[in-house]
Amino acid sequence: MDALSDSAIVVEAVRQGLGEPETPVEGARLLAGGAMHDSWAADAAGPGGRHELVVRLSPPGRDDSAKTRVEFALLRTMHARGLLVPKPLYVGENVRGQTFMLMERVRGDSNPRQLLTAPAFKHARTVLVTQLAEQVAMIHRVSPQDAGSPLRVTGEDQDPVLAECDRLEVEYREVALNPHPVIIWAFRKVRRMAAGLAPRTGPLHVVHGDLRVGNLMYDEQGLTSILDWEGVHIGEAEDDLMWFCTRVWRFSRPDLPAGGLATREEWISAYERFSGRTIDRRRFALWEVLGNIRWALVTMRQSKQHIDGTVKSHELLAIGRRTPDTELEILRLLGAKGETHAGQA
Amino acid sequence: MQDRPDAAELLEAVEDFLRGQSAAASERWLRFQLLVAANTLGIVRREMLHEDHYTHEEWQRLDGLLGAQEPPAAHGAFAAALRTRDAELCARIARGDFDAPEAEARLFEHFWQTIEDKVRIANPAELTR
Numbered sequence: 201m202d203a204l205s206d207s208a209i210v211v212e213a214v215r216q217g218l219g220e221p222e223t224p225v226e227g228a229r230l231l232a233g234g235a236m237h238d239s240w241a242a243d244a245a246g247p248g249g250r251h252e253l254v255v256r257l258s259p260p261g262r263d264d265s266a267k268t269r270v271e272f273a274l275l276r277t278m279h280a281r282g283l284l285v286p287k288p289l290y291v292g293e294n295v296r297g298q299t300f301m302l303m304e305r306v307r308g309d310s311n312p313r314q315l316l317t318a319p320a321f322k323h324a325r326t327v328l329v330t331q332l333a334e335q336v337a338m339i340h341r342v343s344p345q346d347a348g349s350p351l352r353v354t355g356e357d358q359d360p361v362l363a364e365c366d367r368l369e370v371e372y373r374e375v376a377l378n379p380h381p382v383i384i385w386a387f388r389k390v391r392r393m394a395a396g397l398a399p400r401t402g403p404l405h406v407v408h409g410d411l412r413v414g415n416l417m418y419d420e421q422g423l424t425s426i427l428d429w430e431g432v433h434i435g436e437a438e439d440d441l442m443w444f445c446t447r448v449w450r451f452s453r454p455d456l457p458a459g460g461l462a463t464r465e466e467w468i469s470a471y472e473r474f475s476g477r478t479i480d481r482r483r484f485a486l487w488e489v490l491g492n493i494r495w496a497l498v499t500m501r502q503s504k505q506h507i508d509g510t511v512k513s514h515e516l517l518a519i520g521r522r523t524p525d526t527e528l529e530i531l532r533l534l535g536a537k538g539e540t541h542a543g544q545a
Numbered sequence: 546m547q548d549r550p551d552a553a554e555l556l557e558a559v560e561d562f563l564r565g566q567s568a569a570a571s572e573r574w575l576r577f578q579l580l581v582a583a584n585t586l587g588i589v590r591r592e593m594l595h596e597d598h599y600t601h602e603e604w605q606r607l608d609g610l611l612g613a614q615e616p617p618a619a620h621g622a623f624a625a626a627l628r629t630r631d632a633e634l635c636a637r638i639a640r641g642d643f644d645a646p647e648a649e650a651r652l653f654e655h656f657w658q659t660i661e662d663k664v665r666i667a668n669p670a671e672l673t674r
Contacts, residue, residue: 379631381631382656384638385656392644514581515577518581524660524667525667527656527663
């Protein structure tokens with residue numbers, strides 16, 4: 201990738217997004233993170249004052265137009281409701297046909313390892329889960345009609361747990377490079393246990409769809425923004441609550457299931473306080489198994505991308521050997537005698 | 546038979562080299578890629594040392610779950626046959642053969658041992674977390 205031409209693209213994107221073709225743009229730099237997109241910081245220094253911005257560029261050659269517009273509409277809804285999200289300013293295509301989104305830049309960091317360990321963020325670590333629970337409760341108050349555009353629904357015609365099983369089984373057949381008996385057993389086990397669940401209550405609503413510490417911005421005072429709304433869909437609350445607890449997002453703190461920051465019970469009960477809902481712990485436990493299956497499928501898919509030749513990368517290829525880590529977690533959660541351990545601690 | 550250094554010694558030397566280069570690299574992307582490369586050689590090295598033992602134990606456990614079968618002697622044929630047995634296990638799970646608590650407990654024992662052995666090769670640090 202040519203760094204010089206990339207920063208020129210960012211400058212043009214800022215000017216196009218602001219509708220100010222002459223405005224000076226300074227300090228374009230690539231931000232860390234973002235598997236799907238390149239995000240760039242840049243400052244517009246026009247006569248009207250300084251704008252601190254982020255340009256999120258889709259990879260060249262990927263048709264991201266519709267998906268990015270859905271995300272943009274959703275961000276507008278969330279921002280208008282006072283959620284901690286970057287203010288979206290513009291979505292469109294640049295002269296090379298790349299889709300991009302222009303947003304206001306939010307203060308803070310998004311490095312999860314630093315959040316979980318650095319002394320400077322000790323206070324942030326104690327308040328963040330409560331702050332996030334309040335935000336997530338607000339997100340979940342958004343009805344499908346209010347989302348701003350049609351979103352995929354998990355559980356329209358059947359229990360969302362079973363709908364997610366269906367969705368993931370289709371994906372498994374697509375990405376598995378060899379048979380995975382643990383995954384097959386986990387699907388069956390979750391379906392059988394789901395038959396014993398109390399029926400879910402209340403209408404489905406917007407869920408973030410990728411709620412994890414790596415998608416949060418924070419500073420010393422705690423949460424500043426919730427990023428990466430690409431996975432947004434209509435579903436049930438447990439879908440978001442459990443993804444925050446899957447083992448891969450605990451980093452150096454496997455002992456604190458909720459994002460390496462708190463126990464499951466602290467996280468769920470904070471959410472219950474802000475949302476006024478009651479979370480069925482048994483339903484949550486099955487969702488957490490499904491979340492780990494979802495991650496196991498990500499590891500398979502990444503490996504497959506190299507093997508297919510889609511993206512040549514020894515790093516992606518090697519991630520396929522992380523599948524057993526996740527299968528081990530699935531076994532921990534489902535336990536020996538069918539008693540699940542999820543929902544504890 | 547090849548002369549010393551053996552394959553594991555060669556891999557370990559390259560692994561150490563890559564780890565050193567990773568620590569010395571100033572650029573974040575390169576540092577990470579070199580570390581992944583070193584870790585990958587570690588996986589290959591541990592697999593060479595332990596995989597035969599683990600997979601033969603896996604075969605014996607599958608004998609208990611699927612019925613006894615003579616393992617092919619040739620290495621490639623053995624690996625292919627083990628995959629086939631995994632596919633058979635998947636099919637039997639899906640049709641409910643392991644739904645009963647006692648059968649499920651035996652299946653779970655097999656899973657736990659098999660997956661732990663895989664992690665011991667691919668990411669041993671995970672077992673001590």
